[in-house]
Amino acid sequence: MSLDGLFKRTLYWTNDLLHGGKIWNIRKDIASVLSDSESGKKKQDEKLKELLDWATKNSAFYSAYAGKSLHEFPVVNKLILVENHDANSVPKEKIPWQEGDIFIQKTSGSTGVPFAVPQDTRKRQRRIGALKYFNDTVGFKSHEKLGQCRIWTKWHTKSKKQIFWENIYPVQVGNLDDSKMAELVETIKSKKLFALRAYASWYDFLLDYLKRGKCTKDDLKSLKVCLSISEGLNPATKEGMMELAGIPIVETYADEEAGTLAHQRLNGTNFYLNHADYVFECLKMDSDEPAEYGELGRIVLTDLYNYSFPMIRYDTGDTAIFHEGTKESNGWPYIEKLFGRKMDMVFDSNDQPVHPMNFGRTLKNFDTIRQWQFVQNDQYKYTIKLEVTDESQLEKVVSELKGILGEKADIGVELVNEIPLLTSGKRKPVVCEWKH
Structure with missing residues (x-):
């Protein structure tokens, strides 16, 4: 003091x-x-x-x-x-x-x-x-x-x-x-x-x-x-x-x-x-x-x-x-x-809640990723939207996400030019479309 x-x-x-x-x-x-x-x-x-x-x-x-x-x-x-x-x-x-x-x-x-x-x-x-x-x-x-x-x-x-x-x-x-x-x-x-x-x-x-x-x-x-x-x-x-x-x-x-x-x-x-x-x-x-x-x-x-x-x-x-x-x-x-x-929380392939911060902590370690958005489409189906400088690390990204979501997770990769903004000017990094 x-x-x-x-x-x-x-x-x-x-x-x-x-x-x-x-x-x-x-x-x-x-x-x-x-x-x-x-x-x-x-x-x-x-x-x-x-x-x-x-x-x-x-x-x-x-x-x-x-x-x-x-x-x-x-x-x-x-x-x-x-x-x-x-x-x-x-x-x-x-x-x-x-x-x-x-x-x-x-x-x-x-x-x-x-x-x-x-x-x-x-x-x-x-x-x-x-x-x-x-x-x-x-x-x-x-x-x-x-x-x-x-x-x-x-x-x-x-x-x-x-x-x-x-x-x-x-x-x-x-x-x-x-x-x-x-x-x-x-x-x-x-x-x-x-x-x-x-x-x-x-x-x-x-x-x-x-x-x-x-x-x-x-x-x-x-x-x-x-x-x-x-x-x-x-x-x-x-x-x-x-x-x-x-x-x-x-x-x-x-x-x-x-x-x-x-x-x-x-x-x-x-x-x-x-x-x-x-x-x-x-x-x-x-x-x-x-x-x-x-x-x-x-x-x-x-x-x-x-x-x-x-x-x-x-x-x-x-x-x-x-x-x-x-x-x-x-x-x-x-x-x-x-x-x-x-609305931002998702569930893994074993139906357990996954804190959305998990994805940011993992994806920040890939230097080719410029922007990302993770979407849960259904119980086992997920999409990772990525803006990348090159595609060299995509397989590794999916592998790391499976470590979070479980091997039953079906993870699709969608390459985009930009992640859309919310009205607040923020980007929503994690989206759950599945009605749990």
Whole structure:
């Protein structure tokens, strides 16, 4: 820990205390709920009852469900909430704790459905409190120096004043050539960054830079933890960073619509859910019935604290395998395996789910591939679309994919000039056309 971080952290918490200690008390509340499922479940049930009562009285969209239990409410998705945005929005005048205007949290719209979620003052405070709580669990205390690695735009940036007082240093990762990586390493060294937060795939670039001898373990010695966001992390990258640099990478699970949903612990692979702020359900892939523990299902959440735009039984679009509570999870259910968006997930020839990041981690090793897209057409039929500089490695590509999918996999190769873009400007690398 640094004196600079201690000084700014002390100022922050003192200021919070002078304003009622709201963030401090939220952090304490989250810790209390998650520390014991028996007492925590009672608190969660109370907050759920309050939310459902509020929503049915103040949201036109939910007014028909007065007196219903949670499981009698409809499962909704992003498109449904977008179509019913006005009916579900609650005016700020009705929210007693609201300070100023309602905050509008915008998502990227990477699925082709942009989403603007109103969030009231208390909800925003809960997001901050949860972030600080989960960071604490991996040894990253508030206001230690953080490198925030993301694509920074003119609509989302930080002023010099914010950088100084928050100790958050923006790192642009739109381009990741060696010159950019050199700038990052120099920032880590000169600013003595304590932590990094970055897209999971970005750590592949950092590890490669380290492996090629472009930087050393000593260059990164100030880093104590790396936080991975947005994508599934390659286990080999996690292992490589620990082996070569002694730096643990912790995966986080969050979305822009709600906030921090789950978090790994140091040197662990399970995701521990934020039951203090949400009620989580794992529903079957083909119905709204509960999935069994150990069965692949859809993650559906109810946000207990957004009173300006209730999100009840919201299908996140993510899939996971839940595990029943254990001593390590303080009795709360947790995520044993987290997968990406359900539309992006495929299954091998033994009908087992395959994380889409598998393909990127394999195909990046073929220097003739410029672009690729993997498609599951049917149960055993797959297509790999490739833009290549030459055809010398095609047989090896198919062989490697069979190693992922099994020998029964029928893999066709389609050579293309370009992989089409989504409306967001991104390329969708993994597509499942098979209705599992």
